[in-house]
Amino acid sequence: xxxxxxxxxxxxxxxxxxxxxxxxxxxxxxxxxxxxxxxxxxxxxxxxxxxxxxxxxxxxxxxxxxxxxxxxxxxxxxxxxxxxxxxxxxxxxxxxxxxxxxxx
Numbered sequence: 001x002x003x004x005x006x007x008x009x010x011x012x013x014x015x016x017x018x019x020x021x022x023x024x025x026x027x028x029x030x031x032x033x034x035x036x037x038x039x040x041x042x043x044x045x046x047x048x049x050x051x052x053x054x055x056x057x058x059x060x061x062x063x064x065x066x067x068x069x070x071x072x073x074x075x076x077x078x079x080x081x082x083x084x085x086x087x088x089x090x091x092x093x094x095x096x097x098x099x100x101x102x103x104x
Contacts, residue, residue, distance in 0.1 A: 043051070
């Protein structure tokens, strides 16, 4: 058996395993009556319902509730202060000697 025959045997076995996995996945998504059921999903039913309720409340509550008065002026400056602090910390030079380890 030379190298090309051994690689062909490996390719056939890999193809069989892949096709078997595809068959198993397709069968696991079908229910007893033959309809497709998605058993693997990113969101659970509870989290999906929670997202729907939050979306509906964000859409409907501003239409129902009266408008709120504007916040105090100092509270409006808070995001600007936080942004300036973050920019200061981002561009502040660091002492690399204290951060690095000597035991490598």
